[in-house]
Amino acid sequence: MSRPIARLGAAALPAVLLLGGCTQTSAGDTPRDVPTSAVAPATLAEMKADAGIQDCPASDPTVAPQPNGLPDVAVGCLGGGRDVRLAGLRGTPMLINVWGQWCLPCRQEAPYLTEIANSPHAGLSLIGIDYDDPRPDYAIEWAQLSKWRYPQLADPDRTLAGPLKVAGGPPQTLFVDAEGKVVFRHAGAFTSADQIRDLVRQHLGVKLT
Template sequence: MAGAEKLAQCPSTPSKPPVSNALPDVSLPCLGAGPDIRLADLRGPLVVNVWAQWCGPCRDEAPYLAELQKRAGGKVKLLGIDYADPRPELAVRFAIEQKWDYPHLVDPDKLTQQPLRIGGPPLTAFVDEDGKVVHVHRGVLTSQQQLDQLVRDKLGVTW
């Protein structure tokens, strides 16, 4: 896909035993380069943002995610999931335009819909170091301050 090489590569993640209240046990392909990632293997502190390039509110909150990566990237990981997107090539362009410097997965078949109870994007999940989803924010993030506060309150990460 054109431009996909400009996206952050998806890391290979070691297999981990399942934990309760974790991300769903599904594997999703990388939007850029890199291996498929099994969500249940991920540990935090991690912010998972479910988005789509056709989603207006996702565009509104995109700068806050890029800024969080820039400021707290050493202490908290970010992962994007391009959700139910019929135009992955536009998703690649959107992620590059937003300067999202973290890996993104693709969920064209809505495998995460039921386990995360996704009504539609955007949705932001906060995952602690044990792999538990400690908070799910449904809907648009309205400010940098709100996102930073959620990271501090839900994940205990300060910078």
């Protein structure tokens, strides 16, 4: 199967948002007929490096899960790397965005996440989770096209559907404080970067410029 996304430049982004290989029109409509990627792990790792995606963060293997916090579940890193224990992510307020390259609303909000990621955000971490996705190669290409450099986890088997309460499908974004507590959940796509800034300020006490 060809990988058309990788051949598109930034100027083609608006068209991709509407047309690019994605037949879904709402969150949760996973393309079950798409075969699982047969791309070798070494190739995925090379693609990840070329895309400039950061390594997945280290997580504390011993700290106790927080009540109303991130679940005590470990997931892999998109393109290879260390597994991440969600309950062990501590120390910095976080935005955790659950997305899929097959999900049209996820693609529509992508530029706003890029803007936030490129804003001065000392005191805030961004993490993506590529969810219910049979094509990690497409996901890496989409992240590259979107200029996402922040870490990306991978949950191709929907392990987090129950523990992270994403059964309704992506996009969903969790606002997590420095102690690992989920203080707010935004279901659906963001409509602007300013909306994200306002929610970050309101729920995490972090002011983004």
